[in-house]
Structures are given as C-alpha cells and as structure tokens.
Amino acid sequence: MCLALPAEVIAISGEVATVDLDGVQTPVSLAFLKDVTIGDYVVVHVGYALSRIDAETAAEQLAIMSGAEIQAHEGEPA
Amino acid sequence: MRYVDEFRDPKTAKAIAARIHRDVDPNRDYAFMEFCGGHTHALCRFGLEDLLPDNISMIHGPGCPVCVLPVGRLDLAIELALSRPEVTLLTYGDMMRVPGGNGASLLSAKARGGDIRMIYSTTQAVDLARDNPDREIVLFAIGFETTTPPTAAAVKAARAAGLNNFTVLCNHVLTPAAIDAIMTTGSEQTRARLDGFIGPGHVSTIIGAEAYQGAVDKWGKPIVIAGFEPNDLLNAVHRLVNQVNRGGAQVENAFARAVRPGGNAVAQALCEEVFSLRDSFEWRGLGTIPASALRLSDGYQEFDAEQRFALTYTSKPDHKACACAEILRGEKSPVDCKVFARACTPEHPIGSCMVSPEGACAAYYLYGRYRDIKRTNEPAAA
C-alpha cells in the first residue's frame, strides 16, 4: 500500500510526467512535485511522484555504506 | 534498476552486518520495531535477520494500512456496495480479499453483484466519475500519509471538474498517532523491551523527518528513517545500535536521498485543505485512538461518502482465532498464531495480516521465515 518505486522522468507535459519504471513507460502525476526535470529520478506511488531522489545524497550514502569507516555519528558522544 | 540494485549489493550488506556485530554490546539485548509493513517484508524477503547478531530482535509494527483497518470499516464498504445499486465502489487491489465480518470480502461482495472495481491510481476514480454521470463513484480510501495526498488530489480534481457523483469513504490514518499508541496501549513487556524504531521511508517523503521529533521527545526512543532496500535497513539497524549504545534518542534520516526534513509541503498543504482530524478512529489491534485519522474537512463535506449515504460505523470483533491485533501491537509474531499456515494461508486468509502484501503473516508465509523464527516474547539471548 505504501510501497513506492524510484523511476526516471523521461518526459514532462504540464502536470504529468512519463517515467520509465523498470522498462515500462508510465504516466505519473506531478501534482505534489513542482521542481522536476527530465532525467530526475522520483519516488512513484499509486500514479503520483512523491519526492525527488537526490543523486548526490544517494552517492554519499552508498559510499558510507560500502565500507568507508567514517560515519559522522559513529562513536560520537550523545 | 537505479537506486534499487546499488542498495542491494551483497558485499555491502556483509560489510554493514560486520559493523553491527562489531558495535553491539554483547552484555545486553536490543529490540527494534520496524514500523512499516514494507520493511517487514524486506527483512523476511532478504533474510536480513539472519545477518544480525542474536541479541538483536526485530519487532514487526502496525504500519500496514490494510491490516490496521478494523472489520467494521471494511463492512461499511461492503454493505454500501451491496445495498446501493447506484454505487460503484473503487478500491486498491490490496483490499479485495481481506475478510470482513462473517467472512465476507469485497471480492465475495463483487461476486454477489456489488459493483466493485480495482483501481491503481485515484486519477482513474475521477475519470470514472466523469465518464459515468449516472453512477455514484465512491473511493474506498485507506492508507497512511503516503496514500493520503493522492486521495486529496482526486477530491480537488472532482471539485474542479464540477463532479457531484464522486465521494470518498475516508479511512486515512496517521503514523505518529500509531507510534504513540504502541507506546501507550501496547503491553508493558513490549514497551519495556523496545529500544527504538525504524521509521517508514515512504510516509516520511510526505510528512518529513521532523514529524517524528514529538515522538522521540515524548518516548525517549530513537527513530531512524529508512528506505526499503536491504542495505538501507541494515544501515538503519546499525545507526539504532549506535544511538542506543550512547544513550541517544534522536531522529536520524537514513533515507535522505528521498526524505527532506520538512517533507513534501505541497502535498501537506493539499491534505490540510481537504481533510480534518477525526476526534477518534478505531484501529485493528491498537483500539480507538484520538486524533489518529482523517475525515473530509468542513469545506469538502459534499465529497464525504459517510454523509452522502448516511453511513454509521459499528465496531465489530476480529475472527476469534486471529492474532492480528497482538501482532500489530508488536506483542506476538505470526508463528505465535495457532492457525498460521494451517487454517490461515494467503489462499484462505482468516485475518488481514495474511492478505496484505505488507502484512507480517503474509511475509512469514511467503518467505518461509516461520520455519525457525524466534517467538516475539522470548528475549533473544534467553
């Protein structure tokens, strides 16, 4: 029910985007998300884009997860 | 798929698990509740609990909208579809097979002649209302904050199109209220064990990370918001362990690639316009919780199906054998239910937790976790 998937925006026409959802092109409403451009990835849920995926943050998170021992909050006092 | 596959890398999963093993305090137990049923499914599907140290237990939370909808609310929809021939009832597919009172379901009501149709998006609801002016189109709206804005958008679109044959049977519920309910109505034992929460990722894209500050302040338990891929979840468990070790109780946003501190302001404003808080709402398992659900706001009363069809809610009991209530409160695990995988299966579900793709019973059944799972109420290290 709350499940949503990341999908790439490949076209925008007014308030409706076409996204590529794992190879399937699907229309998605941009009613809640105004600052979207082609090439962005958005979180799609029941036909609506809920949020934009921030590529930089995602890359940082991946780097931390994949082994960088420096995790900002780690070992810090409360 | 981008932003999915990278967060499933098995090498990274092992590295995070190694860090968890390194950082856990062997002299204590940890119990974390993953609030969201989507997280429960990811835990089971990827066998993540097997990667965790024995002294970490995951308690499955109430974040499954289909599961927490009480029988009485489902029966309102079933009775409406059967008693009003002019009504076309629209529902997301998840709801179709959930057992209501007397074992009836939307699917069986459809077989008995009710005009009940599955939709994928609320945009279809508005189109159906426009294309069928002689039908009363009723959207059976359920879900947490993730699913609420699409309902609000449909109501706005219906008003803009001047449609007077579209209404909403509103059952939208609120995540922070459910967290409070776990901390107030759950068993003493569960509360005492609980060291922190994994916060729901998709709900948080709407309500934002800041929405949990109140719960953290009130209950003194850390909340780490996580995405739905296996490494997201392991990372969240690691962050929880670290917080607990240093006595922290903070909101951490471990799904920052999609969740902003303030959430989605456009969606929030729309929901605020279209909906108001109900005084109280009954949840399966969690009981009647004040200010925990939404109704159509005063400015949108003409879209309220409960008003238009004069529906009155009656509370109805769950099936006697079903332990969904205790499971949703984190007191039991599916394997504690006597009929689990015997009389109750996805083909013949007795309770909602076996039907929904986010239900804990369905997750255990699908991924075979019931073979050697720890019982919820046994401390892990015992």
Ligand code: SF4
């Ligand atoms: S196994 Fe079936 S009957 Fe038992 S708690 Fe789960 S849904 Fe209810």
